[in-house]
Amino acid sequence: MTSTVRLGAPITIAALGKQFPSEQGPVTAVADLDLDIAAGEFIAVVGASGCGKSTVLRMLAGFETPTSGRLEVAGAPVRGPGPDRGVVFQDYGLFPWLTVQENVAYGPRQTGASRRDAAARAARYIELVGLTRVAKRFPEQLSGGMQQLMGEPFGALDALTRGSMQRELERIHRETGTTTLFVTHSVEEAVYLADRVVVMSGGISHGTPGHVKAVVPVELDRPRDVNDAAFTDHRRRISALIEH
Known part of the structure; x- marks a missing residue:
């Protein structure tokens, strides 16, 4: 799932939290999320299923209302869906x-x-x-x-088409400079596309709120070679953060 914001729009996420009601009482899906995204930056979000990646994206899109914290696009609070944000669904x-x-x-x-x-x-x-x-x-x-x-993002595509779409997305992002938040289960895809990779941990299924575990800068020249040693090092580091 991908959310894009108009050119030049920074995103501010501060102490962001989201609770959902349940028969046993409120369940905290995400808590205390802090992340500043620069205008035109490409951020990939990875983490195990249930860690709150999609919840964060839905709040940014305006489909869910935060329970706590601050969520702003270009300095303006997100109060619902709007034409300044576009979402690519699954x-x-x-x-x-x-x-x-x-x-x-x-x-x-x-x-x-x-x-x-x-x-x-x-x-x-x-x-x-x-x-x-x-x-x-x-x-x-x-x-x-x-x-x-x-x-749709690339989860259901065959490997050859997925690689082609990744290169297309990279080209489009380079030409438009759109601020992008990209949720993926593929660490390799995240390293290939992103300026920074946000690793989330926890979540409802783990009994703890979803939160940002680490933010990993990807300081590799473009176009990136998935077989390059530095690329492999980034992929291993991020995979280890997810697994542990």
């Missing part, structure tokens, strides 16, 4: 009755853009991800990879 999230062009233009239209402006913006983004030739097709006429490029 499922396709496409309207089957709309074409590729119309699906991409839907967001701008909902924020008040004219039909002409929305179409122009959609065409620009479709070209950016290399889907111009299928812009008039419907989702059911696309391959799984094409649908996932539009509306």
Whole structure:
């Protein structure tokens, strides 16, 4: 799952906490999260299942309300979903009755853009991800990879397509400078894409609140070589943090 913020927007997460009700009383999913993300930075979040990665992403997207702490984008508190943030879900999230062009233009239209402006913006983004030739097709006429490029991160892709999508995402991020928070179970993917990797630990299934265990800078030249010794060192270090 991925959340992106408009160009140049820093993110502030301070003492962030989230509780959910249960029959046994409130359950703390995450607690005391602190993280400052610079404008244009690419942050990958990794950790065992249930450690609160998706909860943090949903709060940033505005789908969940924090129980405590502070969550700001460009200095403004997050009070719900908004056009300044975009979320790539784990499922396709496409309207089957709309074409590729119309699906991409839907967001701008909902924020008040004219039909002409929305179409122009959609065409620009479709070209950016290399889907111009299928812009008039419907989702059911696309391959799984094409649908996932539009509306899903890379967990369900085969290895070859996943590598291609990682390179595409890296290119798009480099060209747009968008602030990105990327949740993944793949340590290799995190090291390949991120400026910093946030390792989360704990969570409901572990009986402790999810929290940030470590933040690991990835100071490797791009494009990155997964077979390089320094890359392997980063991957091993982060894997060890997750496992222990």
